[in-house]
Amino acid sequence: MVDALVLGGNGFLGSSLVDELATAGHRVTVFDRFSRDTVYTAPDVRAVQGDLGDADAVADAMAGQQVVFHFGGATTPVSSLRDPLAEVQREVATTVSMLTAAAERGVERVVFASTGGAVYGDVGPEPASEQTAPAPISPYGIGKLAVEGFLRYFRDVTGLDTIALRISNPYGPRQRADREQGLIPILLRRLAAGEPVLVYDDGSMVRDYVFAPDVARQVARLADADHAHAVYNVGSGEPHSVAEVLALAEAVAGRRAQVERRQTPRGFVARSLIDVSRFDTEFGRTATVELADGIERTWREISRERGATG
Amino acid sequence: MVDALVLGGNGFLGSSLVDELATAGHRVTVFDRFSRDTVYTAPDVRAVQGDLGDADAVADAMAGQQVVFHFGGATTPVSSLRDPLAEVQREVATTVSMLTAAAERGVERVVFASTGGAVYGDVGPEPASEQTAPAPISPYGIGKLAVEGFLRYFRDVTGLDTIALRISNPYGPRQRADREQGLIPILLRRLAAGEPVLVYDDGSMVRDYVFAPDVARQVARLADADHAHAVYNVGSGEPHSVAEVLALAEAVAGRRAQVERRQTPRGFVARSLIDVSRFDTEFGRTATVELADGIERTWREISRERGATG
Numbered sequence: 001m002v003d004a005l006v007l008g009g010n011g012f013l014g015s016s017l018v019d020e021l022a023t024a025g026h027r028v029t030v031f032d033r034f035s036r037d038t039v040y041t042a043p044d045v046r047a048v049q050g051d052l053g054d055a056d057a058v059a060d061a062m063a064g065q066q067v068v069f070h071f072g073g074a075t076t077p078v079s080s081l082r083d084p085l086a087e088v089q090r091e092v093a094t095t096v097s098m099l100t101a102a103a104e105r106g107v108e109r110v111v112f113a114s115t116g117g118a119v120y121g122d123v124g125p126e127p128a129s130e131q132t133a134p135a136p137i138s139p140y141g142i143g144k145l146a147v148e149g150f151l152r153y154f155r156d157v158t159g160l161d162t163i164a165l166r167i168s169n170p171y172g173p174r175q176r177a178d179r180e181q182g183l184i185p186i187l188l189r190r191l192a193a194g195e196p197v198l199v200y201d202d203g204s205m206v207r208d209y210v211f212a213p214d215v216a217r218q219v220a221r222l223a224d225a226d227h228a229h230a231v232y233n234v235g236s237g238e239p240h241s242v243a244e245v246l247a248l249a250e251a252v253a254g255r256r257a258q259v260e261r262r263q264t265p266r267g268f269v270a271r272s273l274i275d276v277s278r279f280d281t282e283f284g285r286t287a288t289v290e291l292a293d294g295i296e297r298t299w300r301e302i303s304r305e306r307g308a309t310g
Numbered sequence: 311m312v313d314a315l316v317l318g319g320n321g322f323l324g325s326s327l328v329d330e331l332a333t334a335g336h337r338v339t340v341f342d343r344f345s346r347d348t349v350y351t352a353p354d355v356r357a358v359q360g361d362l363g364d365a366d367a368v369a370d371a372m373a374g375q376q377v378v379f380h381f382g383g384a385t386t387p388v389s390s391l392r393d394p395l396a397e398v399q400r401e402v403a404t405t406v407s408m409l410t411a412a413a414e415r416g417v418e419r420v421v422f423a424s425t426g427g428a429v430y431g432d433v434g435p436e437p438a439s440e441q442t443a444p445a446p447i448s449p450y451g452i453g454k455l456a457v458e459g460f461l462r463y464f465r466d467v468t469g470l471d472t473i474a475l476r477i478s479n480p481y482g483p484r485q486r487a488d489r490e491q492g493l494i495p496i497l498l499r500r501l502a503a504g505e506p507v508l509v510y511d512d513g514s515m516v517r518d519y520v521f522a523p524d525v526a527r528q529v530a531r532l533a534d535a536d537h538a539h540a541v542y543n544v545g546s547g548e549p550h551s552v553a554e555v556l557a558l559a560e561a562v563a564g565r566r567a568q569v570e571r572r573q574t575p576r577g578f579v580a581r582s583l584i585d586v587s588r589f590d591t592e593f594g595r596t597a598t599v600e601l602a603d604g605i606e607r608t609w610r611e612i613s614r615e616r617g618a619t620g
Contacts, residue, residue, distance in 0.1 A: 081467075084460060085410065088403045092456070096395045133443035137466060142459030146402070149452030150394060156447060156577065157391075267466065 002223050005029045005065040007052060007098070008072025012175045012182075013113060013167075015040040016216030017069060026223050031061045032072070039174050052094050059101035067109045067223050068102055070095065077118055078180040080140035087143035095147045103158040110160060111222050112151055114144045116168040116208065116233055122269040129275040130166075130231045137267055148231065155230055163228050168208035168235030168274055170215050172294060173301040184209065184245060184295060188302050191253040200264040203243030206271040208235040210287055211294035218279070218286045225283070233274040236287035248292050252299040312533050315339045315375040317362060317408070318382025322485045322492075323423060323477075325350040326526030327379060336533050341371045342382070349484050362404050369411035377419045377533050378412055380405065387428055388490040390450035397453035405457045413468040420470060421532050422461055424454045426478040426518065426543055432579040439585040440476075440541045447577055458541065465540055473538050478518035478545030478584055480525050482604060483611040493552065494519065494605060497559045497567070498612050506568040513553030515574065516581040518545040520597055521604035528589070528596045535593070543584040546597035558602050562609040 004021050008014040009030030021028045022042030029046040038047070050057040052072045062068060073091060080087045095112070102110050118141030120128040136142045151162035171184035190197045215234055222228060250256055280286055289297070314331050318324040319340030331338045332352030339356040348357070360367040362382045372378060383401060390397045405422070412420050428451030430438040446452045461472035481494035500507045525544055532538060560566055590596055599607070 084463065085403060085406045088398060088406055088456075092402065093395060093398045096398055100395065135462075136459055137463065139460065139463060142456060142463060145459065146398075146452060146456035149446055149455065150449065152445075153394065153447065153449060153452060 001025050002066040003027045003064055004067045004223050006069045007031050010034055013170055013212055014071035015174055016213050017219055020216045020220035024220055055097040058098050062101055062105040062107055065107055068107050069111045071113045076179055076181040077138050077140040080138055084139035087139040091143045092146045096150050099154045103160045111163045114164045114166045116166040116235055116274045117272045119145050119166055125271045127273040127275040164231045166233045168210050170210050170212040172212035172298050187249045188299050191257055192302055192306055196258040196260045199259050199261055205242050206239045208273050209240055210236040211289040214286050214289055218283050221283050232279040233276050234279050235274050235276050237276040239273055248295045252296045311335050312376040313337045313374055314377045314533050316379045317341050320344055323480055323522055324381035325484055326523050327529055330526045330530035334530055365407040368408050372411055372415040372417055375417055378417050379421045381423045386489055386491040387448050387450040390448055394449035397449040401453045402456045406460050409464045413470045421473045424474045424476045426476040426545055426584045427582045429455050429476055435581045437583040437585040474541045476543045478520050480520050480522040482522035482608050498609050501563040501567055502612055502616055506570045509569050509571055510574040515552050516549045518583050519550055520546040521599035524596050524598055528593050531593050542589040543586050544589050545584050545586050547586040549583055558605045562606045
């Protein structure tokens with residue numbers, strides 16, 4: 001049992017992680033802006049309201065913690081295109097301050113939610129392993145890679161055990177509607193609302209989608225895992241096209257989408273896949289929920305939301 | 311002939327670059343803090359005093375410029391160990407603001423002084439080519455690599471022609487005594503002062519040293535070169551050990567050094583070499599001044615300094 005702090009613990013992935021950590025018997029503290037009502041359901045979670053940009057508040061929250069999970073990213077690949085500087089000032093600088101505080105406060109391990117798509121960039125059709133040279137093409141991916149560099153640096157010089165998780169495309173319940181991220185909930189909400197959905201070209205773009213609670217369950221194991229590499233790819237390891245996702249979404253929604261087709265914008269690669277064998281071999285298979293099932297569960301939550309508000 | 315702005319144009323490499331650009335007939339503007347007297351010697355250079363952290367002042371200086379050379383780095387590998395956050399806030403954020411301004415103001419090309427040692431990290435005994443995967447281990451190198459990521463991003467999305475120069479270990483006249491960077495001038499100044507010199511283990515650590523005016527002459531060619539890659543290694547391509555450098559320094563100084571030996575600190579790699587064939591093939595051989603000759607020229611300047619002040 002450890003004392004674990006989850007930065008961004010009321011977020012999409014963070015909140016599932018909080019529930020998994022609490023279920024596993026760890027003492028959990030959440031640091032979050034709480035810009036929406038609490039979505040994690042575990043009882044006995046200590047909540048600290050604050051902004052990750054407030055370095056002193058983050059440092060204070062670290063007192064007595066053994067493991068810090070940083071799942072508090074505020075930007076998205078799309079938002080980073082509008083404001084590359086925010087990526088540096090908000091994401092990278094904030095995380096370096098956090099790492100400095102963690103090393104000073106005697107934290108033992110920091111687990112960081114990096115990205116499995118944007119870090120690698122266009123590496124060709126084969127799945128990228130942790131040995132593949134990253135070549136990020138968006139400010140979002142450039143920022144995540146810089147953070148990974150600092151994680152490695154703190155690991156080398158301070159002995160803080162830092163772990164970067166290059167997570168593919170997590171989807172599922174609790175994914176916010178107000179972020180420009182997450183194909184699946186965006187598709188499902190548009191289907192539910194009868195709004196047209198945007199598909200690039202023939203929808204053949206392939207990605208790794210992974211059900212968020214599957215990721216959360218596995219990440220929670222890092223709270224007290226004996227050995228861990230510095231970097232892991234985390235995902236399903238399975239390729240799915242946008243056309244497949246759309247067909248599954250139409251099936252659970254019971255209606256056809258009005259598709260608006262556009263040319264694929266520059267910077268979108270045809271196939272972005274990761275090799276997840278390192279993580280799955282060491283910690284057990286991540287993906288237990290099939291895509292069709294995960295989409296159905298996500299649809300049920302979206303239908304409930306609409307029932308509640310609409 | 312182009313209008314060229316040199317950020318950090320009164321610095322060690324920057325000032326030689328200013329002289330080379332002016333000699334080649336370009337219209338040169340220097341943006342610098344001017345924390346020391348002007349060291350470039352070319353006449354008719356427009357000087358703008360300012361801080362690179364002042365984004366508006368940098369943007370104003372870009373009006374009418376075709377090429378911007380960013381040689382204004384204020385941190386060093388050693389300083390970055392004390393303050394990793396400064397690397398993010400001062401170096402990376404400042405450069406992203408600069409790139410945004412350059413794209414908006416219609417600048418055509420930005421040339422950035424990256425690093426040939428710290429970007430690659432410990433890549434083994436073979437020289438690193440531009441295709442070698444960078445794995446920086448210092449905040450300085452991590453910051454430079456992040457800047458390179460943003461250079462690539464701006465190149466991709468704005469059409470700004472950005473070029474990163476991974477320069478090895480430039481040395482020579484005009485290298486400041488008050489920076490913790492530059493083995494050769496540090497050795498020579500200590501020899502001149504009769505102070506002990508610090509050598510790690512047996513002095514077998516190997517690096518690529520390149521005479522700064524050689525670098526400046528070649529970099530100036532990028533002001534109006536037709537085609538240029540996004541990344542170049544720049545150096546002599548020749549391996550020299552610390553022991554060799556010390557022997558050459560003792561020879562020009564005409565005295566033996568008092569050597570203080572220490573164990574090599576963690577993070578210092580045994581051999582750090584770069585493959586300079588891409589740059590030298592496209593623009594002609596960089597290194598024309600042999601190490602012994604360059605050390606002698608540096609010694610002469612240091613002797614003059616001491617004669618003038620001591």
